[in-house]
Amino acid sequence: SQVIGLIGAMDEEIELLLSGMQTARKTVKAGITYTEGMLHGHRVVVCKSGVGKVNAAVTTQILIDRFGVNSVIFTGVAGAVNPELNIGDIVISSTCMQHDMDVTPLGFARGIIPYQDISEFAADSRLIQLAEMACRARGDRYLTGKVLSGDQFVASRETVTTLYTEMGGACTEMEGAAVAQACHMNGAPFVVLRSMSDKADGSAHVNFAEFTVEASHRSHQIVEYMLQHF
Ligand code: ADE
Secondary structure, X not given: OOEEEEEEOOHHHHHHHXXXXXXXXXXXEOOEEEEEEEEOOEEEEEEEOOOOXXXXXXXXXXXXXXXXXXXXXXXXXXXXXXXXXXXXXXXXXXXXXXXXXXXXXXXXXXXXXXXXXXXXXXXXXXXXXXXXXHHHHHOOOEEEEEEEEOOOOOOOHHHHHHHHHOOOEEEEEOOHHHHXXXXXXXXXXXXXXXXXXXXXXXXXXHHHHHHHHHHHHHHHHHHHHHHHXX
């Protein structure tokens, strides 16, 4: 039967999911705690990956191998890259790509993983639709677009401009593309949901501190709606 993996990078991003779960069982593997249980009538496995692409990739592979997860939803916050986005707005991944994959000296465009056919990983259309339905029903401002991931907290206007004009990003964060690539390698559908905590500019550190809890909760509420309508 269907098992849904729910990942966040930080405690703020998963604490509400955990508090709503029934018959929870905890297992630790590779230092990550996986909590199995029921949420809105669905079998789910909730976990905190920790920050960054390696944590996200390992966590996703374990969710698939060890816990038999057949779809993955990532919930969390991000820095806005598309200038139309404000703090609190939602980005639903159409695709995910690593902005720090840089083999440009060998002639590959930024983000391209050399010698493999796909570098931009497409989210599942049904999960995208479900997330869009949640945003519309709740009246959230949202955009379905490219999520750019890298092992960097982006806090400069120049970088944001590059990520937007050169890579067409909607937002930037530190896990989505790793989850996406691990899911692609295993044939598992995924979607990344991110609420904007900052604009990845010179004020990003201040805004992130101020808005992360609120933005995390917004992203969490969308996941709840999705599970209710899954
Ligand atoms: N997550 C939230 N804001 C971010 C930023 N500016 N850069 C990377 N990850 C983020």
